[in-house]
Amino acid sequence: MLSSMLHRRPVAVIALAQLFGTSLWFSANSAADDLARDWGIGAGGIGALTAAVQLGFITGTLVFALSGLADRFSASRIFAVSAVLGAVGNALFAAGASGLGSGLPLRFLVGVCLAGIYPLGMKLVVSWVPERAGSALAWLVGMLTLGSALPHGIRFLGSELAWPWPVAASSLLALLAAGLILRLGDGPHLPAARRGARLHWGRVVEAFAIPEFRASAFGYFGHQWELYAFWTLVPMLLVGSGVVPAGSAALSGLAFAVVAVGGLACVLGGYWSRRIGSARVAAWALAGSACCCALFPLLAGGPSWLPLLLLLAWGFCVVADSPHFSALSARACPPAMVGSALAFQTAIGFAVTLPAIHLGSALVDTLGVGVAWLLLPGPLLGLVGLAPLWRRG
Numbered sequence: 001m002l003s004s005m006l007h008r009r010p011v012a013v014i015a016l017a018q019l020f021g022t023s024l025w026f027s028a029n030s031a032a033d034d035l036a037r038d039w040g041i042g043a044g045g046i047g048a049l050t051a052a053v054q055l056g057f058i059t060g061t062l063v064f065a066l067s068g069l070a071d072r073f074s075a076s077r078i079f080a081v082s083a084v085l086g087a088v089g090n091a092l093f094a095a096g097a098s099g100l101g102s103g104l105p106l107r108f109l110v111g112v113c114l115a116g117i118y119p120l121g122m123k124l125v126v127s128w129v130p131e132r133a134g135s136a137l138a139w140l141v142g143m144l145t146l147g148s149a150l151p152h153g154i155r156f157l158g159s160e161l162a163w164p165w166p167v168a169a170s171s172l173l174a175l176l177a178a179g180l181i182l183r184l185g186d187g188p189h190l191p192a193a194r195r196g197a198r199l200h201w202g203r204v205v206e207a208f209a210i211p212e213f214r215a216s217a218f219g220y221f222g223h224q225w226e227l228y229a230f231w232t233l234v235p236m237l238l239v240g241s242g243v244v245p246a247g248s249a250a251l252s253g254l255a256f257a258v259v260a261v262g263g264l265a266c267v268l269g270g271y272w273s274r275r276i277g278s279a280r281v282a283a284w285a286l287a288g289s290a291c292c293c294a295l296f297p298l299l300a301g302g303p304s305w306l307p308l309l310l311l312l313a314w315g316f317c318v319v320a321d322s323p324h325f326s327a328l329s330a331r332a333c334p335p336a337m338v339g340s341a342l343a344f345q346t347a348i349g350f351a352v353t354l355p356a357i358h359l360g361s362a363l364v365d366t367l368g369v370g371v372a373w374l375l376l377p378g379p380l381l382g383l384v385g386l387a388p389l390w391r392r393g
Helices: 002-008 010-024 029-039 043-067 075-096 100-114 118-128 130-157 164-184 203-209 211-240 250-276 278-299 305-320 322-332 335-375 377-390
Strands: none
Touching: 010 075, 010 100, 010 118, 010 130, 010 164, 029 043, 029 130, 029 164, 029 211, 043 100, 043 118, 043 211, 043 335, 075 100, 075 118, 075 164, 118 130, 118 322, 118 335, 130 164, 130 250, 130 322, 203 211, 203 335, 211 250, 211 278, 211 305, 211 322, 211 335, 211 377, 250 278, 250 305, 250 322, 278 305, 278 322, 278 335, 278 377, 322 335, 335 377
């Protein structure tokens, strides 16, 4: 009975599981003020915790991609196992981490597990509704965005609680995600998992010989330079621009709003893509995001509502393009390579986030709101890389 209900709305189920599973991503960032005080770390330490997740995610996606594991085993089982292990790693961070020495390895473990949640969630969507991958992936990335914002929201609602409790709440959500996907299973529109097949290390790089895949991937890499560094810096930009004072109870709520508005952008972009195509939606989002990067340091000294409005616009644009890179790349690949190709593209994209996060976190105290200009090359180069597709329409 339950399985039948789940199968009638597979995209909704996958999107909800993505929301719950990816809440693990920024669970530590939601407690940034408390961690800075309790552990005696600054913005660079918070950036290091984020970078540990990114590095774990890159490691996991590279293993999935280069080994072919993402196409050799059931996507739903990989997702479920990864969500359970990620929940355990996150709970251990909440319960036992006492500084960067113990916290960084646990955040790395969470990142490795996220590699089995986000890219495999994309493959599950394609396996159920390949004919509307663009709009369906828009919902999926919208839930990733909301999931990334969710820890800030949980922290805001539980502002009176000690920081480990809101962080641990993400572990409970990840366990729910595992149960949902395990009951749903894989869709019927991709080849069955080839359990007896040999692993083909490195075969996935052949995807870059496909011009459409290459253009989409290079657009995605530019987008990634900006996206996660921006999400990491949101609380600091809110404080640095005078929108809210440091330590204010409102900080988590506003950070949640700035990140979460991107979920709405993904959904609206998915509908818009039916009219103008995924490539042009991605191009418009990149252009809007570049404008926000360029303008924010110039307008941050104005009345507090002005930088807040610009941050909300930036949060809207910065992720609206993300599902369309996945849809374009999935469409360009042979079906038997979709899981590995998306995992490989994602691994490289997240490798790009590491220097951006490091530079942004290390220089925000020196540059203040001017740190936004460090992110500007990302959307500009993304527009150039994607040009063969958005010019075609």
